[in-house]
Amino acid sequence: MAARVARVTEIIAASPKSFEDAVSQGFKRATKTLRGITGMKIIEQRIAVENNKIIEYRIRMEVIFVLES
16 A cells, blocks of 8 residues: 555634534535545634624634645
């Protein structure tokens, strides 16, 4: 088996629905430009509040992908 080299890039995504939806949106967008994604790591979760109401769920994640030869 040949050696593999991976890279990690950071994605920030948001959703008015949920953290899960923010992760889905971030992943969906990442797949448009990154190939060979092998995993993700959620680094941070935040919530935006306005007028005592949650208005947005925000996540910061690392996307791991294998570099092509």
